[in-house]
Amino acid sequence: xxxxxxQLTPKQRILKTVDRLFYQQGYLATGINxxxxxxxxxxxxxxxxxxxxxxxxxxxxxxxxxxxxxxxKQVEKKFSEPKAKILALFDDLTDFAQRTEYRGCxxxxxxxxxxxxxxxxxxxxAQCKTEFRIYIEQLVxxxxxxKNNSQSSIATAIYLLYESALLEIRVHHNLxxxxxxxxxxxxxxx
Amino acid sequence: xxxxxxQLTPKQRILKTVDRLFYQQGYLATGINxxxxxxxxxxxxxxxxxxxxxxxxxxxxxxxxxxxxxxxKQVEKKFSEPKAKILALFDDLTDFAQRTEYRGCxxxxxxxxxxxxxxxxxxxxAQCKTEFRIYIEQLVxxxxxxKNNSQSSIATAIYLLYESALLEIRVHHNLxxxxxxxxxxxxxxx
Amino acid sequence: xxxxxxQLTPKQRILKTVDRLFYQQGYLATGINxxxxxxxxxxxxxxxxxxxxxxxxxxxxxxxxxxxxxxxKQVEKKFSEPKAKILALFDDLTDFAQRTEYRGCxxxxxxxxxxxxxxxxxxxxAQCKTEFRIYIEQLVxxxxxxKNNSQSSIATAIYLLYESALLEIRVHHNLxxxxxxxxxxxxxxx
Amino acid sequence: xxxxxxQLTPKQRILKTVDRLFYQQGYLATGINxxxxxxxxxxxxxxxxxxxxxxxxxxxxxxxxxxxxxxxKQVEKKFSEPKAKILALFDDLTDFAQRTEYRGCxxxxxxxxxxxxxxxxxxxxAQCKTEFRIYIEQLVxxxxxxKNNSQSSIATAIYLLYESALLEIRVHHNLxxxxxxxxxxxxxxx
DNA sequence: CATGAATGAGGGTTCATTCAT
DNA sequence: GATGAATGAACCCTCATTCAT
Numbered sequence: 137x138x139x140x141x142x143q144l145t146p147k148q149r150i151l152k153t154v155d156r157l158f159y160q161q162g163y164l165a166t167g168i169n170x171x172x173x174x175x176x177x178x179x180x181x182x183x184x185x186x187x188x189x190x191x192x193x194x195x196x197x198x199x200x201x202x203x204x205x206x207x208x209k210q211v212e213k214k215f216s217e218p219k220a221k222i223l224a225l226f227d228d229l230t231d232f233a234q235r236t237e238y239r240g241c242x243x244x245x246x247x248x249x250x251x252x253x254x255x256x257x258x259x260x261x262a263q264c265k266t267e268f269r270i271y272i273e274q275l276v277x278x279x280x281x282x283k284n285n286s287q288s289s290i291a292t293a294i295y296l297l298y299e300s301a302l303l304e305i306r307v308h309h310n311l312x313x314x315x316x317x318x319x320x321x322x323x324x325x326x
Numbered sequence: 327x328x329x330x331x332x333q334l335t336p337k338q339r340i341l342k343t344v345d346r347l348f349y350q351q352g353y354l355a356t357g358i359n360x361x362x363x364x365x366x367x368x369x370x371x372x373x374x375x376x377x378x379x380x381x382x383x384x385x386x387x388x389x390x391x392x393x394x395x396x397x398x399k400q401v402e403k404k405f406s407e408p409k410a411k412i413l414a415l416f417d418d419l420t421d422f423a424q425r426t427e428y429r430g431c432x433x434x435x436x437x438x439x440x441x442x443x444x445x446x447x448x449x450x451x452a453q454c455k456t457e458f459r460i461y462i463e464q465l466v467x468x469x470x471x472x473k474n475n476s477q478s479s480i481a482t483a484i485y486l487l488y489e490s491a492l493l494e495i496r497v498h499h500n501l502x503x504x505x506x507x508x509x510x511x512x513x514x515x516x
Numbered sequence: 517x518x519x520x521x522x523q524l525t526p527k528q529r530i531l532k533t534v535d536r537l538f539y540q541q542g543y544l545a546t547g548i549n550x551x552x553x554x555x556x557x558x559x560x561x562x563x564x565x566x567x568x569x570x571x572x573x574x575x576x577x578x579x580x581x582x583x584x585x586x587x588x589k590q591v592e593k594k595f596s597e598p599k600a601k602i603l604a605l606f607d608d609l610t611d612f613a614q615r616t617e618y619r620g621c622x623x624x625x626x627x628x629x630x631x632x633x634x635x636x637x638x639x640x641x642a643q644c645k646t647e648f649r650i651y652i653e654q655l656v657x658x659x660x661x662x663k664n665n666s667q668s669s670i671a672t673a674i675y676l677l678y679e680s681a682l683l684e685i686r687v688h689h690n691l692x693x694x695x696x697x698x699x700x701x702x703x704x705x706x
Numbered sequence: 707x708x709x710x711x712x713q714l715t716p717k718q719r720i721l722k723t724v725d726r727l728f729y730q731q732g733y734l735a736t737g738i739n740x741x742x743x744x745x746x747x748x749x750x751x752x753x754x755x756x757x758x759x760x761x762x763x764x765x766x767x768x769x770x771x772x773x774x775x776x777x778x779k780q781v782e783k784k785f786s787e788p789k790a791k792i793l794a795l796f797d798d799l800t801d802f803a804q805r806t807e808y809r810g811c812x813x814x815x816x817x818x819x820x821x822x823x824x825x826x827x828x829x830x831x832a833q834c835k836t837e838f839r840i841y842i843e844q845l846v847x848x849x850x851x852x853k854n855n856s857q858s859s860i861a862t863a864i865y866l867l868y869e870s871a872l873l874e875i876r877v878h879h880n881l882x883x884x885x886x887x888x889x890x891x892x893x894x895x896x
Numbered sequence: 897c898a899t900g901a902a903t904g905a906g907g908g909t910t911c912a913t914t915c916a917t
Numbered sequence: 918g919a920t921g922a923a924t925g926a927a928c929c930c931t932c933a934t935t936c937a938t
Binding site: 249261289296306 | 498
C-alpha cells in the first residue's frame with residue numbers, strides 16, 4: 137500500500153492513518169485490520185501502543201481537539217475587532233467545507249457512533265465541545281462588553297449556530313447552512 | 327425473548343423491533359441476528375420482507391418521518407398565534423427529551439453512520455430534513471408577514487437552531503440547548 | 517424482469533428459463549428464487565410442477581437430449597457419403613461453438629456438479645452419452661463396412677474425440693480442439 | 707471430528723482437508739464451515755492463510771498440478787522407448803482409476819463448476835492443461851522423430867484422447883474409455 | 897391450479913483481541 | 918519493542934423446501 141511514511145514511528149503511522157480513516161469511513165466501519173495494513177504496523181504492535189480500539193479513538197479525539205482550538209486561535213488573530221473575530225470562524229468554515237473531502241465535524245460524526253452517553257468517547261467529545269463553547273463565550277464577551285446579562289445566552293446561541301452549520305453542511309451536502317447561521321449570528325450581535 | 331407481540335405480522339414485528347434497536351444502539355451496532363431474535367422471526371422471513379438491511383432502514387426512516395411531521399402538526403394545532411406555534415415546537419422537544427430513553431434525533435444519529443453522502447439513507451434523511459425546514463418556513467411566513475425579504479433567512483435560522491438543539495441535547499446529555507436555541511428564536515422573531 | 521413470454525404455461529416458462537440459467541450459470545449456482553423470478557412463476561407453483569430441483573434438472577436433461585439427437589440427425593441428412601456424415605458432426609460443432617454464449621456441452625458441465633455417480637442426473641447423462649455413442653457406432657458401421665473387428669473400437673474412439681472436443685473447447689476457451697479431434701478422426705477412418 | 711493430524715500447521719491441515727473434500731464433493735458443495743470443522747481450524751484462522759475460498763482453490767490447483775506433472779515424469783522414467791513412455795501414461799491411469807475413491811480428473815471436475823471462462827480457477831486450470839499438452843508433445847516428438855509435419859497434430863490428438871479418457875471414466879463410471887483411447891493412440895503412433 | 901409467507905440450515909467473510917515467540 | 922498466527926463471535930445474506938390460504 138505504501139500509504140504512510142515508514143520513517144515515522146509505528147504509533148505515529150497509526151495515528152496518521154486513523155486520522156484519515158475515522159474521518160472518511162467512521163469509527164465502526166474502520167477495522168483494526170485496515171488500520172494496521174495501511175499503517176504498515178503489525179497487529180501486536182498496535183496493541184502495544186493502544187490498549188484497545190477505544191483508547192485509540194480517545195487519543196485521536198484529543199489530538200484533533202488541540203489542533204482545532206489552535207487553528208481557531210490562528211484564525212482569530214488575523215482580526216482585531218471582536219465581532220470580526222467571531223464572524224471569521226464562519227468564513228474559515230466555508231474554506232474548510234469547500235474541500236472535496238470535507239465530511240462534516242469529526243467529533244459530531246464520531247459521537248453519533250457511540251450509543252452510550254456514558255462512554256468515554258462521548259464524554260470526551262462533550263468536553264471538547266464545551267471547551268469550544270467557552271472559547272466563543274470569551275470572544276463574545278469582548279464583542280458586546282455592555283450587555284452583561286445576555287452575553288452568555290448570545291454566546292451559547294452562536295455556539296449552537298456554529299454547530300448546526302457543521303452538522304447541516306454534512307446533512308445536506310451543501311454550504312448554505314453557513315450563510316444561514318452567519319445571518320443569525322449577525323442578528324444576535326447587532 | 328418474548329420481546330414482541332406474536333399477534334403482529336412478522337414484518338410489523340421487525341419494524342417494531344428496529345424502531346427500538348436502531349434508536350437505542352444505532353444502525354451499525356444492530357445486527358440482523360439481534361433483530362430477528364427479538365422480533366422472533368426467521369432469518370429468511372426477514373429477507374422476504376426487506377431486500378437488505380439498508381432497505382429496512384429506509385422504510386424505518388420513511389415511517390418515522392411521517393409520524394414526526396404528523397406529530398408536529400398536532401402540536402401546532404394547540405396554538406392559534408403563529409409565533410406561539412413555532413415556540414411550541416421547542417417546548418414539545420423539552421417534553422420528549424426529558425424521557426430517560428431519549429437519545430437525540432433518530433435521523434441525525436443515523437445520518438452520521440453512513441459515510442457516503444450519496445448513500446440512499448443519507449439522501450432520504452436530507453429529504454426529510456428539507457421537508458421539515460419547509461414546514462418551518464410556512465410557520466414563519468405567518469408569524470412575520472411583513473418582513474418578506476428576511477422571512478426565508480429567519481426561517482432557515484430557526485430550522486438550524488432546532489436542529490442544533492436536537493444535536494446538542496445528545497452531545498451534552500442535557501436540556502440546556504433547548505433554552506438557548508429558544509432564546510435565539512425569540513430574538514429572531516422580535 | 518419480463519424475461520419470458522407470459523403466454524407460455526408456467527411449466528414451459530420454468531423450463532425455458534432454466535434452459536438458459538443452468539447452461540450459463542450451472543446447476544448449483546442457479547437458485548430456485550432466481551428461476552421463479554425470471555420465469556415469473558410463484559414459488560408454490562414451481563413445486564406443483566417439479567417435486568424438487570433435481571426433478572427439474574432431470575426433465576431439462578431429457579429435453580435437451582431429444583433436441584440434440586434430433587439436431588444431429590438433421591445435420592447428418594445433408595450428406596450422403598457415410599464418412600462425410602461423421603465429419604459433419606465436427607463441422608456443425610464449429611458453428612455452435614462460435615456463438616459467443618457457447619459454454620461447452622451442457623451435459624458434461626452438469627455431470628461435474630454431481631459428486632455421486634449413483635445420483636439420478638449422473639445416471640441419466642451417462643445414458644444420454646451412451647445413446648450418442650451408439651448413434652456414432654451406427655454411422656461408423658456404414659463408413660467402414662469391411663473392417664468388422666475394429667469398427668466398434670474406432671467408433672468409440674471417435675465418440676471420445678468428439679467428447680474431448682466438447683470438453684476442451686470449454687477448458688481452453690478456444691476452437692482448436694475441434695480441428696485436432698477432426699484430424700484424428702480422419703486418421704482413424706482412412 | 708479428529709479427521710486430521712493436529713501436529714500439522716493449520717494451513718497444512720486446511721490443504722489436506724480440501725484435498726479430500728474438493729475432490730470428493732466438488733468446490734461449490736464444500737462449504738467453509740465443513741472445511742474448518744474437519745481441519746479443526748478456527749474460521750478466522752482460515753482467512754489468515756487464504757484471502758478467500760477462491761484463493762484456496764487456486765493454491766489447491768497449483769499443488770495438484772505440481773504433484774501430477776512430477777508423478778507423470780516418474781511413470782515415464784520406467785520406460786526407455788519413447789512410444790512405451792506415452793502408453794505408460796494410459797496404463798498408469800488404469801491403476802489410478804481402479805481405486806474406489808476415484809472420481810475423475812480433479813481439474814476437469816473443478817473447471818466445470820466455474821461458469822466464467824475469465825475466472826482465475828478456469829484460467830489456471832487451462833494453463834495446467836496446456837502444460838500437460840506440451841509435455842505430451844515432447845514425448846511424441848521423440849516417439850516419431852521423422853514425421854515432423856504431423857507431430858504436433860498427433861500430439862494434440864493424444865492429449866485429447868487422454869483427456870477424454872479422464873472425462874469419460876467419470877461420466878460412465880467405468881474403465882472402458884481408457885482402452886478405447888489407448889487403441890486410438892496406438893493407431894496414431896503406428 | 898395458483899399463490900406468497902415462513903422456515904432452519906448454511907453460505908462466505910470480518911470483527912476486536914490475545915497469545916507464544 | 919516488535920511480530921504474525923490463532924481465536925470465538927458475529928457480520929449480512931441465500932439456500933431448497935413446506936405450509937396455509
